Amino acid sequence: MIQRFIRTLVGAAVVAAFAGSAAAQDSKVADELAKYREALADGNPADLLEVKGAALWAEKRGPKNASLEQCDFGLGPGKLDGAYAQLPRYFKDTGKVMDVESRLVHCMVTLQGFKQEDVTKQWFSKPxxxxxxxxxxxxxxxxxxxxxxxxxxxxxxxxxxxxxxxYVFYRRSGPQDFSCAICHGQDGKRIRLQELGNLTTKEGAGTAMKTWPSYRVSQGAVWTMERRLIDCMRQARFPEPKYLSDSIIALQVYLQKNATGTVMETPGIKR
Amino acid sequence: MKKLMFAALCAALAQTALAQERTPSGKAVAKNPVSAEAEQVFRNSFRPDNPKYWMSRLEQDDAMKLCGQYKDNPPAAVRQKIELAQKATIRYPVDGKLMGKWQEGEKIAAHGRGGHIGFIQPDAPMTPRGGNCYACHQLAAKEVAYGTIGPSLHHFGKLRGNSDDIVKYAYDKIYNSNAFNACTNMPRFGLHNWLTPEEITHVVAFLMDPESPVNKD
Incomplete structure (x- = not known):
């Protein structure tokens, strides 16, 4: 644990060093970015959060004083190995297609007795x-x-x-005529210097999906897929989606199906 | 004669634009079988406390609907229909001058903020909206952080000359990109009042003026 923490600190220093030099020529920048991703791979701050998550998983909490260890993510109660990579999926007990976050909240409500509005109040971290x-x-x-x-x-x-x-991926609206496809429907494009994946292909969707949840250096926080997609809607200048809403889950089904076959590398680390 | 040349030029420009901006998604596609339900799901997926004037951003005009339906690659007849309808929307500054100040245009081209709403990370109220041209286009050589979603516009005026026709084309394209290329990735800056006609003239000058950094280096 302490070793992990030291690794994280070293990682943070590397981030700071590279962040300062990010305005050079584009190929140079791309190289630097690749280098610093490599440097960070061994000291991802998300590792700390993973340890915290493991403790929360096993801890008896909530009005029912229960752990989450019986939570079923589709492979059986408590069976987590490979579960995330197979979500979203249809769950008989709720009659709904659920992603990892809606299923987790479902378990916090049914197993631990929390109220949904309470457990989702802090669905993402702030400083x-x-x-x-x-x-x-x-x-x-x-x-x-x-x-x-x-x-x-x-x-x-x-x-x-x-x-x-x-449908949502290609749906245009708002004052900039945006849809997801505008930026993510073609191969080999960039917005400013940021490379854009073609999310309609296995390669593009796979590269995007395999590293979530991911530590985002620019945000100083781990982002879940819901957080990522809700922010995409913000960038499209849309109003704010509801956390756990169906169009966010539907987009994940679309992206995960397109990405199917890609090997997960999570938690990831991104710009 | 001049008209004819303009028409030929427009056609040529439109062709390059088509070749460079079209999504490579292949043939036109059938309508999504669940589109009516999907639209309901989408509309119901937003926080109930979004104010109405935010939610109005989800409304779609015909062009948006058709582009979505055909995954940005409509058949020729639909494409033509969209382009004709969009041409009719273009409005000009009252004084009729389409070339503004390139220095102002340069600022607009580099500025990418404005218009973000929601409760998590909105722009401060009254944040000016930028054109964010560099997000997708190469322009002045000195700016290396440019995107590639749209074609390079480096030396735009130098390559094309600054005849009235080219100036008007540049203005029209920025005002309503879909008038020339239905379902292009480029926003319709004038139609949505994202940029005012006056601001568009500044961006036109940034592209066209021989003194603009776009046409130097």
């Missing part, structure tokens, strides 16, 4: 305010590290969510 959900999702995600994403979306409800996700 000085940590998020249990972020820690738990980082822990659960890491249990799929090294395993292939597998969301075939064959159940009729999953298939429908895939189609809804595809």
């Amino acid at each position: 000085g305010t940590e998020s249990d959900i972020e820690a738990l999702v980082t822990f659960i995600g890491a249990k799929s590290n090294g395993m292939p994403i597998n969301v075939p979306a064959t159940h009729p409800e999953e298939k429908k969510m895939y189609q809804i996700g595809e």
Whole structure:
């Protein structure tokens, strides 16, 4: 644990060093970025959150004084290995297609007795305010590290969510005519210096999806996939989506199906 | 004669634009079978406390709907219909001058903020909206942090000359990009009042003026 922490500190220093030099020529910048990602791979601050998530998973909490160890993410109660890589999926007990976050919240409500509005109040961290959900999702995600994403979306409800996700991906609106496809529908493009993945292909979607949850250097925090997608809507100049809402889950089905077969490398570290 | 040349030029420009800006998604696609339900799901996925004037940003005009339906690659007839309708929306500054100050245009091109809403990380109220041209286009050679979603506009005026026709084309394209290339990735800056007609003239000058850094180096 202490070793991990030292590694993280060293990692943070490396980030700071590289962040200062980021305005040079683009190829140079891309090289630097690759280098610093490599340097950080061994000291990802998300490692700390993963440890915290493991403790939260096993701790008896909530009005029912229960742990989350019986939570079923689709592979059976408490079976986490590879579960994240196979989400979102249809769950018989709720009759819904759920992503890792909606399923986790479901378990916090049903197993631990929390109220949904209470546990989702801090669904993402802010400076000085940590998020249990972020820690738990980082822990659960890491249990799929090294395993292939597998969301075939064959159940009729999953298939429908895939189609809804595809619809949302191409749906334009707002004062800039944006849709997801504007930036993420072509190969080999950049916005400013940031490379953009073509999320309609396995390669592009795979590269994007395999590293979430991810520590975001520019934000100084781990972001979950819901956080990522809700911020995409902000960048598109849309109003703010509801946390755990169906179009956010549908987009994940679309992206995970496109990414299916890609091996997870999580928690990741990104700009 | 002049008209004819302009038409030919427009066609040529449109062709390059098409070749460079079209999504490589192939043939036009059938309508998403769940689109009606998907639209409902999408609309119901926003926080109930978003003010109405934020939620109005989810409304779609015909061009937006058709572009979504055809995954940005509509068949020729639909494409033509969109382009004609969009051409009719273009409005000009009252004084009729389409070339403003390139120095102002340079600022607008580099400025990428403005218009972000929501409760997590909105722009401060009254944040001026930028054109954010560099997000997608190369312009002045000195700015290396440019995107590649759109074609390079480096030496835009130098390559094309600054005849009235080219000036008007540049203005029209920025005002309503879909008038020339239905379902392009480029926003319709004038149509949405994202930039005022006057601001658009400044960006035109940034592209066209021989003194602009776009046409130097």
